[in-house]
Amino acid sequence: MTSNSPIAIVGGRGKTGRRVDVLLKVKGCTTRPLSRSTIPAFDWDWPEGWAEALEGASAAYVTFQSDLAVPGAAEAIAELGRLAQEKGLERIVLLSGRGEPGAERAEEALKGCGVAWTIVRASWFNQNFSESFLRESIVAGEVALPAGEVREPFVDANEIAEVAVAALTDEGHANRLYELTGPRALTFAEAVEGISRELGRPIRYTQLSLQAFRAGLEEMAVPAEMIALLEQLFTETLDGRNSGLTRGVEEALGRPPRDFAEYVRTAAADGAWSMPR
Numbered sequence: 001m002t003s004n005s006p007i008a009i010v011g012g013r014g015k016t017g018r019r020v021d022v023l024l025k026v027k028g029c030t031t032r033p034l035s036r037s038t039i040p041a042f043d044w045d046w047p048e049g050w051a052e053a054l055e056g057a058s059a060a061y062v063t064f065q066s067d068l069a070v071p072g073a074a075e076a077i078a079e080l081g082r083l084a085q086e087k088g089l090e091r092i093v094l095l096s097g098r099g100e101p102g103a104e105r106a107e108e109a110l111k112g113c114g115v116a117w118t119i120v121r122a123s124w125f126n127q128n129f130s131e132s133f134l135r136e137s138i139v140a141g142e143v144a145l146p147a148g149e150v151r152e153p154f155v156d157a158n159e160i161a162e163v164a165v166a167a168l169t170d171e172g173h174a175n176r177l178y179e180l181t182g183p184r185a186l187t188f189a190e191a192v193e194g195i196s197r198e199l200g201r202p203i204r205y206t207q208l209s210l211q212a213f214r215a216g217l218e219e220m221a222v223p224a225e226m227i228a229l230l231e232q233l234f235t236e237t238l239d240g241r242n243s244g245l246t247r248g249v250e251e252a253l254g255r256p257p258r259d260f261a262e263y264v265r266t267a268a269a270d271g272a273w274s275m276p277r
């Protein structure tokens, strides 16, 4: 391995991975974004390809698909960690989620692999509203979810990437867990209202029963595995256990996290909700 050895980014075109890629390049690092569509390819469902994907890398940023809460995630992270150790990687940074027992099992698996680790345990991303499954609903003017009055301290994917890059390139982050939240916990209705106000057009938040939510997903032919995951998210992860604020961004970056309103202003100015994509 040389000082020019690439940093592997598993999920390199994802919401956090592509931001990590940009920030690493700005710092002069060589990167190797990885996913099913890269060469070499990395597919969480095809472990036979993982060794080649990690070959010669100095470190890795790892985002798991579909979610660390799904069965088998901890075993997959343990195997990736074992390979990373075998291939001589010096650091692994794992993106994790708050309040998920499955994710905590995966974190433990990483800690045992013998490579210096950093865990970035994040709350719900702001960017779920602009770069993921809620974007279409925002554009259509109605967000219908079974989220109730629960408050979530949405965090910005840019800040997750900044923390990951600090952990990959600076000293002092080895074997640490950063739990990242934004500075304010909002209900989903309040978050949607904030976006509506910024865009100057009505966007309704409608509270759905879990049954109605499931029926809607089935009608849209969403795969059963994804429906189960979303149901788990709205019943377990969003039961209030994650509403508390943390100081993770400050601990890792030495400054407080940005407010949801700042994310909304920037995303709106960038045209995140202006056209169907």
Ligand SMILES: NC(=O)c1ccc[n+]([C@@H]2O[C@H](COP(=O)([O-])OP(=O)(O)OC[C@H]3O[C@@H](n4cnc5c(N)ncnc54)[C@H](OP(=O)(O)O)[C@@H]3O)[C@@H](O)[C@H]2O)c1
Pocket: 011, 012, 013, 014, 015, 016, 017, 034, 035, 036, 037, 038, 042, 043, 044, 045, 063, 064, 065, 066, 067, 068, 069, 095, 096, 097, 098, 122, 123, 124, 125, 128
């Ligand atoms: N969204 C949230 O609010 C939130 C909060 C906390 C934690 N998380 C965790 O964040 C992780 C996802 O990270 P992210 O949001 O940065 O990524 P993302 O945006 O979900 O990443 C999408 C990329 O993953 C790749 N991908 C899909 N299936 C794959 C597979 N089987 N093997 C390899 N790559 C695959 C796809 O690229 P290709 O099509 O090229 O393969 C796609 O571009 C999940 O583990 C989730 O639990 C999310």
